[in-house]
Amino acid sequence: MTDVATLWSYLSTTPLIWLTTTIIGYLIADGVARRLGNPPWANPVLLSVLLIAPVLWLTRTNYATYFEGAQFIHFLLGPATVALALPLWDNRDTIRTSIAPIVLALLAGSIVAAGSAILLARAFGLPVDILLSLAPKSTTAPVALGISEAIGGIPALTAVLVIMTGIIGAVTVTPLMNLLRITDWRARGFAVGVAAHGIGTARAFQVNPVAGAYAGIAMALNALLTSLIVPLLVRWLI
């Protein structure tokens, strides 16, 4: 029988172990969240991260090694974004009648997302490079990183801020909308899609399919709009 060290040196060189760990971590997190009735604070992304990060720490595994396994999951974000076409198609009739609310809510949500981040960071007295890294935080990661780099931010910081924004939006959207007694699933979904990109959209799908469809539209449109307005807002507000 091989000893534990030999076995570990084999396992740590294959993507298998971290791919499996990610799936098991998520299944546990999602199972717990479902059993609790999917309360907003039991966000499956957050719970999974809290389960997996200590395992990496205990095994002294660095992120690059973890990602060799986890990249297969990460890769699926692309086709999953394309898959949002189906809920969009399913809701085409209501979308066609709400073009005006969609366009104006997109403009308002997107401008406030970037503008308030810049102004709040100034109020907190944060340095300019951090402020620039914050500005594109509400849009999907690949776009946000591109913008951050183009305007002189720190892409690595933006990457962290984008994911944190997604989780914050996913956790706060349900209590916020319930507090305001908003019952229109289109408006609820759209708001979280603009403010909290894909992670917010994932939450919307967890709650209601119409909310999910509208969150998907908002996320896709905001990917386009943010890259146009952030450079302008930065020029005006800094």
Added chain:
Amino acid sequence: MLQTLGLLLGCQLLGEVTVRGFGLPVPGPVLGLTLLVLLLAAMPRLAEQLRPTTTVILANLSFLFVPAGVGVIGNLGVLSDDGVALLAILTLSTVLSMLAAVGTFIGVRRATERWAA
């Protein structure tokens, strides 16, 4: 399932190639999404073929963000001394953005409904 996956990846690939080719400020998958909507408009029957696999993918959308989420924990050092301020800014800004979007959506919807009636 394989046909659906092939179609999704095909749309993404065409999206990526177009974005890179023309230097567009959109992510390839978003252009791929648009392309698939156009395909669905041309062939509405496609929707039912795509549905089983697409439903599974979208029901587990959170799962796909776990690798990036784990990356945040390992990279929290980039927040340095500003962690608390950044958390406060992100929370406030995200809530403000949702308020602006939801308020505008409902306000404009009511106004256009009144106008249409």
